[in-house]
Amino acid sequence: MRILLTNDDGIYAKGIEVLHEQLSKDHDVVVVAPETEQSAVGHAITLTDPLRVKSINRNETFFGYAVKGTPADCVKLAINELMKPPPDLVVSGINLGANVGINVIYSGTVSAATEGTILGVPAIAVSINTFRDPDFRPAARFTRLLVRQVREHGLPPYTSLNVNVPAISESKIRGVRVTRQGVTRFVEKFDRRIDPRENVYYWQCGSNPPLEEDGDTDASALANDCISITPIQHDLTNYDFLESLRSWSFPKVSDS
């Protein structure tokens, strides 16, 4: 297959290099990734600034494009301009830090995968559950095997797989769970400071609580030393609430 490989930690990150090495064993891989780290950009796209593009050779096999933009920008630009015909698959990662629970909505890694599916290309996002320099190889090898499954089964329209891998040795990983997005989230704290010119500023120092969820969530899988795979789509409608909301008496606009 022809694979578009991207991430949000930037084209020079270790995670994308290790994943490139694994995926290149089976596939033709083109890297289009942000020039610099883009963590917590969510599904941002760049409309008011130009997107600068540079060709990059990290080593003899790792060739790609560094884009001054967000992960979603990279996928849009790759599919619409840089790769013709479009790729067969988008893979995003390997992200340093889990993307589970509510935090998924802040994730550039996952948004890159979502962007692929919006443009008609199936996609996988991969993250590892640590911010410390991990061994990315277990997650990269698993992804290589998962890509074969995706190729065999296909994915429904607008659907990507959000994969999270525990940061432990392969022999300690207890299995693979198909999960739903849980409710783990950053717990914000803001550190208030005064600059030398007496202006107020804050540092956002959010931290993630321990992964204590029960049941079939992404965070619970990680807490139990399992790989989690959550199928993700982009429709935010709260369908369960539609009927109840229809029973409200909305103001007639002429009243307003």
Add this chain to the structure above:
Amino acid sequence: MRILLTNDDGIYAKGIEVLHEQLSKDHDVVVVAPETEQSAVGHAITLTDPLRVKSINRNETFFGYAVKGTPADCVKLAINELMKPPPDLVVSGINLGANVGINVIYSGTVSAATEGTILGVPAIAVSINTFRDPDFRPAARFTRLLVRQVREHGLPPYTSLNVNVPAISESKIRGVRVTRQGVTRFVEKFDRRIDPRENVYYWQCGSNPPLEEDGDTDASALANDCISITPIQHDLTNYDFLESLRSWSFPKVSDS
């Protein structure tokens, strides 16, 4: 009620000023909004830069805080730090340009409302379907009345209302529809250019196709001169696909 008012067009935008004027008739309104326009930032949050905050008085009644950050940053900072106790309601808007269909995932306006619900505060996002200097008053008056309904009925946990108002006179608005998020999206085009130093760059010049959807979608409501109200939540799981995905044979991790 105590209302947190924010937006993504920035604290100096016309839409937030008109909405402030209407909501202040019934409520105690505190404005915490980005210092500058933040369109298409999606659910980005600022982790690596400080959030600067300035007190602003736009006029005798419009008092607020301008934040050098995204709409989601504003809501986090307001609820955690600037407003104690937390507000009873978050209102985001009025955004210049509809937030319907797939485009909702790029919307700073909607993400501000979503952020409110994540932090336990019910929320409404309001947009008007034009980029040209409109009369914001019909949308602002409608929002004021809708706030009363939200106060009366409440909203389910993690749920906000995404409201889109046609840019036509009140007498031409044909009604209010409860809708789901449709599939309208930007159609990207990239304009390739070379700068004076021979570097390649692209302008993203996406445009929205006409609102031609049928059925009960947000875009279809606007196309039929109706106000759309879509209940929004943050869970991206594709529940319909969970069972089928569980039938895949995932690689044993020891194989990898």
